[in-house]
Amino acid sequence: MWHQRTILLKDVFSYTRYGATWINAFWLSDLAMYGLWKIGSFFFITIMVALIAVAVMFIIYKQMKGAFYLRLPLILLGIISIAANWSARPQLLSFLLLAFLDYFLYTHCHIKRQPLWYLIPIFIVWGNVHGGFIWGILVLLATIVGEVFDNLFNNQPSLQWKEIGSLSLWSILAGLAISINPDGISLWRLPFYQIQVSFSIVEWLSPDFHQIYAHPLLWILFLLIISIAYSKKPLSFVDLLKGLGFTYLFFVAQRNMGPYAIIVIPIIERHLTPATTFFAKAPFLEKFNAKTSQLFTGKQPSEKFNFIINTLLVGVLATLILVKAYAASTPQVMEEQTPSGAIQWVKDNKPRGPLFNSYYWGGYLTWELRDYPVFIDGRADLYGDEILSEWSEIVNGTDKGLTLLDVYKINLVFLEPNYPLLDKLSQLGWEKVYGDSKIIIYARQPPIP
Secondary structure, eight states: OTTTTSOOOBOOSBSSSTTOBOOOTTHHHHHHHHHHHHHHHHHHHHHHHHHHHHHHHHHHHHHOOSOHHHHHHHHHHHHHHTGGGOSSSTHHHHHHHHHHHHHHHHHHHHTOOOOGGGHHHHHHHHHHHOTTHHHHHHHHHHHHHHHHHHHHTTSOOSSOHHHHHHHHHHHHHHHHHTTOSTTGGGGGGGGGOOOSOOTTOGGGSOOOTTSGGGHHHHHHHHHHHHHHHHHOSOOOHHHHHHHHHHHHHHHHOGGGHHHHHHHHHHHHHHHHHHHHHHHHTOGGGGGGHHHHHHHHSOOOOOHHHHHHHHHHHHHHHHHHHHHHHHHHTSHHHHHHHTTHHHHHHHHHHOOOOOEEEOSTTHHHHHHHOTTSOBSOOSOHHHHHHHHHHHHHHHHTTOHHHHHHHHHTTOOEEEEOTTOTHHHHHGGGTOEEEEEOSSOEEEEOSSOOO
């Protein structure tokens, strides 16, 4: 797109979907990331990831109005819980827009009425940087429906009926504004496009609670339950719908871990502040009541103390960001984290294609091996059930999969070592030409012309 001065709306990277229409929901963020890479290589991209993460957490922090000593641990928990999603992908911009939208709506409902026409530019931008705009639509729906129920049950509603109507109208216009993008109304297909062959795509699977990365997200759920149970503060239907909705999404797919934490943590804080007052009144804490009341009543530290703490935090965080960004973007680290050895072998030996590749490394191969169109990459919506099913048949070495190797005239296989196909290729006359802990490469002997 950068060099051809046109927005890419047809596939040019694969041989299985070459020329097919591609709904490109990320064109603007892709151009921005490429621009950063042109200016400062991977170091600038790493800095971008860090700054967006900081911005997301800052917005969440601003939405919370309780004591500093409660907000800070919750922010740290949020950082840890979304750690697996802090990667250089367009979805980070969806996290940022989701946090801002939630803060905007909370401010509008509880603090000061905001101009609702702001929703239009928010969703125009969202429709051009990432397909996660559906998270924003769900927050709008939860807010509108929640306010309706709060009014019906007289549950301390924040908006009157007329204001709910106004928010509904502007939300509809915001939904239509998403269509202001190169794909038009077709972009709305993305959130409802379901891929059935999802077992091979990790981010579409439910979280694996046997893995440590998922534990902080469970802690968030436990804190939500405890804070609501002991806060003695009415739970608004808005927070109920948002909390249940995004918890449901989190349990369905790992790709929703970030939005879950972004939405749920402010809800926890709103109820954890009064809940801590309840716990502070326990008899065995009587002697500490004076200290605990200072910590949990929401009283703010002095301006001097705030200035010192903020300066130290900013200094430490800025230093850590720069050090980590530099360390994570050095050529040595990039080589350790990518199948650079296998890539170099292909560049040096130039074997005959077509190439059958790993799903996980499809995008990386497009970047590094531009003379070898891929069989598949991370654009699952482009490939659909048909190609994903064929890819699954091949990597599992089924009879149909082995036949497909011939149908596509595949001469080169580039896969992680754990796939059953690799055990069968040597029996079929294929030669193992490269192997390491990340990638095994097999070449057909003799290659199909």
